[in-house]
Amino acid sequence: MPEADASAARELTYAEAIREGLAQAMEADPRVFTLGEDIGVYGGAFGVTGDLVHRFGTDRVIDTPISELGIAGAAVGAAITGMRPVLEFQFSDFVTLAMEQIVNQAAKIRFMFGGKASVPMVVRMPAGSGTGAAAQHSQSLEAWFAHVPGLKVVQPATPYDAKGLLLAAIDDPNPVLIFEH
Numbered sequence: 212m213p214e215a216d217a218s219a220a221r222e223l224t225y226a227e228a229i230r231e232g233l234a235q236a237m238e239a240d241p242r243v244f245t246l247g248e249d250i251g252v253y254g255g256a257f258g259v260t261g262d263l264v265h266r267f268g269t270d271r272v273i274d275t276p277i278s279e280l281g282i283a284g285a286a287v288g289a290a291i292t293g294m295r296p297v298l299e300f301q302f303s304d305f306v307t308l309a310m311e312q313i314v315n316q317a318a319k320i321r322f323m324f325g326g327k328a329s330v331p332m333v334v335r336m337p338a339g340s341g342t343g344a345a346a347q348h349s350q351s352l353e354a355w356f357a358h359v360p361g362l363k364v365v366q367p368a369t370p371y372d373a374k375g376l377l378l379a380a381i382d383d384p385n386p387v388l389i390f391e392h
Contacts, residue, residue: 225391226259228370229335232377233260233297237267240295243381246273246282247299256301257337259391283309283334287317290332295381303338303390304350317386318361329384333377338366338390353390366390 223231236243244267249255251264251274264272275282279300286296300306306313317330338351357364363385367373373391380387 223370223374225367225370225373226257226261228374229259229377229391230261230263232374232381233263234266236295236297236378236381237263237271240381242293243295243297244271244273244289245297245299246275246285248275248277248282248301250274250299255299259335260299279305279308280312283312283317286332286334287312287320287330290317290330290386291320291328295331295333297333297335297377297381300334300336303336303352306334306336306352306356306388313362313386313388314356314359318359321385322361330386331381331384332386333380333383334386334388335377336388336390337392339392351390353388356388361385363387364390366392 233245245260245263247255250260251269251272254261260272282298286298289296313334317332320328320330338353353364353366356362363380363383365376365380365387367376367389377389380389
């Protein structure tokens with residue numbers, strides 16, 4: 212019987228890689244949870260969170276009301292108290308509604324407290340065009356956020372990058388924004 216080729220790569224879609232990374236992080240650390248609009252039973256606007264609510268329950272896969280500012284505020288508060296929130300916005304355009312919490316709070320808390328506090332949160336959001344979703348659903352805002360002191364911004368190119376950068380972002384003590392094309 213021939214030996215399996217160890218160099219053969221698995222094929223995953225971008226969404227599958229992110230879901231796998233989220234599940235891996237949630238299995239490894241009970242502080243990791245995800246929150247956002249329609250991420251539970253519906254599985255997210257692009258199906259990224261898929262079956263996670265069935266695997267981890269509604270305490271760790273939290274469907275929120277339509278309030279981006281409230282979602283971001285809840286994530287900042289949870290992160291400051293030791294949790295590892297991963298929040299999902301349906302489209303990157305909607306992050307503008309949460310600027311107060313992300314830019315004026317999450318990005319600055321570590322500096323305001325002389326490094327004694329951290330905000331280990333991840334903001335995931337789809338970006339760019341290609342879905343035919345029109346003007347309020349297709350912006351690419353990553354360059355805008357890259358200019359905010361205290362924020363880390365990544366935009367993975369491949370499924371491999373997406374999973375790896377997501378896991379690194381969850382482990383980071385600082386807020387990380389992940390723009391998923």
